[in-house]
Amino acid sequence: RKEVEQDPGPFNVPEGATVAFNCTYSNSASQSFFWYRQDCRKEPKLLMSVYSSGNEDGRFTAQLNRASQYISLLIRDSKLSDSATYLCVVNAANKLIFGTGTLLAVQP
Amino acid sequence: NAGVTQTPKFQVLKTGQSMTLQCAQDMNHNSMYWYRQDPGMGLRLIYYSASEGTTDKGEVPNGYNVSRLNKREFSLRLESAAPSQTSVYFCASRPRDTAYEQYFGPGTRLTVT
Secondary structure (H helix, E strand, C coil): CCCEEECCCCEEEECCCCEEEEEEECCCCCCEEEEEEECCCCCEEEEEEECCCCEEECCEEEEEECCCCEEEEEECCCCHHHCEEEEEEEEECCEEEECCCEEEEEEC | CCCEEEECCEEEECCCCCEEEEEEECCCCCEEEEEEECCCCCCEEEEEECCCCCCEECCCCCCEEEEECCCCEEEEEECCCCHHHCEEEEEEEECCCCCCCCEECCCEEEEEC
16 A cells, blocks of 8 residues: 555646545654645645644645545635646655645646 | 755766766755655655755665765765666755755756666
């Protein structure tokens, strides 16, 4: 089993749609969780940290379910500029473990 | 602030050649990392340095060496390049011991023929 698993997609959605990504992790001792965004042929960039209580940043909402060991990212009112690969990242033993990413394509 | 910078951006090597990938950060971060990214796989940690003067192996260290030259610079060396080392290499740094997010450089695209 992979340490961090994501649906690779692609998720093809129209502009304005709401889309949700899920991610599961295997190490129950993990303490920190993140979503990164990676544009084609670019470096990963931190989108948001994920807190136990859930957190929101504009159109983006992240949730953590420790009991089920999954993390989610919700994007509301999708924009063309949201098209990218979204990486689920988990901290374990002071190292980051990256999922393979979920590709989002927002269509006009 | 330039953040994390990497050179070169692109490189083509022949099998058996050697080269050094350079990484520097101007954010006064203690920890620095080298990853490789291959299609269909998540970023995999090659080596990391928790502080100046220390380095440790990550998940895939074979075929690589590193040097933490000072607090700013962390280089990755391929002594004898192999086609399996064709990849995109990212350097990253971490702001402080109590925070785990990392910030990445723009990457080096390496092809070994």
